[in-house]
Amino acid sequence: MNLYKILKNAFLVVIFGLIVTACATKKSVKTTAESSTTTTTKAETKKADPIEKLDALMQGDVYIGSDTVGELASGVPDRVFFATNETILTTASRETLRKQAAWLRQNSDVTVVVEGHADERGTREYNLALGERRANAAKDYLMTYGVSSDRIKVLSYGKERPVDSGSNPLSWSKNRRSVTVKAN
């Protein structure tokens, strides 16, 4: 059992290493594509929302507001948000997930479904895969903090269930999320 855990942790470390290197190589490719999208995005948001207000709600393009956030339990937020096309958990997301994990450890009879979602700016099938990847990122983190995998189901909705119907960067940031929902 212990050996299994050690092996598994070693495996996670290796995976993490892979992700970091993958990101490092990715960044260089990204720069040109992203700089062009950012300019159009900014122009659009200026019309809809004052920039100052957006700054308080988004960090980079990750949503940090509380508008759509529900509770898994009292004081335990139910969702975390992602950057465009990303599945990496932000510092705030990890804090939320640690709260969820702590609560789940205390309530060991509860099982959950982690729903993964994407914004509308991607093709349907790719977004199904992306939602699954996001939900698994959250699930893996919960597992790292002691919630056993058989208590966590993963369900990707892709872009099929947005919480915000707007067609602007702020709405999209609210929709790029994983939500932990009680299943029993």
Next chain:
Amino acid sequence: MKKNLFLIILFYVIFKPSIVFSLVEIDITRGNLDPMPISVSPFFSDKITDENIKKNLNIENLGLEISRVIENNLEKTGLFDAIEKEAFLQKPDIAHLKPRFEDWALIKSQVLITGKVTSKIINEKDYINIEFKLWDVLGAKMVDGFSLTTTPRSWRRIGHKISDKVYERLTGESGYFDTRIIYVAEEGPKTQRIKKLALMDQDGFNTKYITLGSELVLTPRFNPANDKEITYMSYFRNMPRVYIVNLQTGEQKVVGDFRGMTFAPRFSPDGKKLIMSLAKDGNSEIWVRNLETNIQEKLTDHPSIDTSPSYSPDGKFITFNSDRSGYQQIYVMRSDGSKVKRISFGNGIYGTPVWSPRGDLIAFTKLHKGKFFIGVMRTDGTGERLLTENFYQEAPSWSPNGRIIIFYRETKTDEKGQGFSAKLWSIDLTGYNERLVSTETDASDPSWSSLLGN
């Protein structure tokens, strides 16, 4: 019993002219700015036929209706311009027997279509016989024609078969009118869309709903080798899985035995295999399942997202999209999963590659600078051509003759999040003739059938 829904063809007589005629011809390889003037005479029918049809179908003038089906089909190609029927100088019955070509030339018609409907009783059951002739007005002779007998309720299909014959004869390409489109019918607010599978004739008629909307359904696709069968993805019991449905019997079954979500299904050209993605533990790979042996096999092996696979028409290759380079790009591999090669290298991200039924092109969706494009490229990635640009559009599907691409487009909502809609659109391979495809409800994820069998 269900067989009655489909066409029963008892006779298929083709009048072939002795000389192959080439005066009237249309080049469809470029955008056509000068449509050919064509006259579709109302089909003639006698009194007894009219009474029988009124009794069977409650249609007053079936001959006129058939001519409208043909006119509508041909006009929508952008290649033909139908002359108003008020301008016709000759009566339908006489024109069908032997047109006075001067009368049709006078109203600048280059081509004339005439026909005749006759009711028949065979084994105490009602049938209709529809005869049609295609005339070259300038050459003053008949170029083509046939006669078909069918159940009265299949009359629209005869109109489509006639349209196919005319299109074939005048363009040299096979037609695409006697076909159906399967799609997802959408209703309700954007945050709680209700989605149903829907099936309609290519021209938007005879819509049937295949599911009730109680669960989320996505990406239906026809079996190219069997127009009675489709595959799609359903969230039945919150277990997103790929299913195959027999449209005739309504029988449906889940495909394969997978732990994890299966999605993005497509049949092989011979209908004997199904390719799809399996998402499990945060990774999506492409799998193939042999529907005859039930053996399933993983084709890709990469920690990135590999999805949206589509076979080449000879079944030897598969194109798909993967974000293994950091962003979604299009790849081609052999159908056993070997020799993976990236083919898209332009600016932006590329997805939903679909191999043309002719084999020479791949249609795709591209996202660049915040805009979505539908485009085509050669199968080695060269010759990229963008056909249409919009706020959001994706999911191209080819007409069976590879001349037209159908896709769906979503609108941008206003500041209050209102004004969302999803519609089907079609565009010629030339990049011309973009058209809204009419549907009863909002619609997405279209898939075009092959030419229908009997």
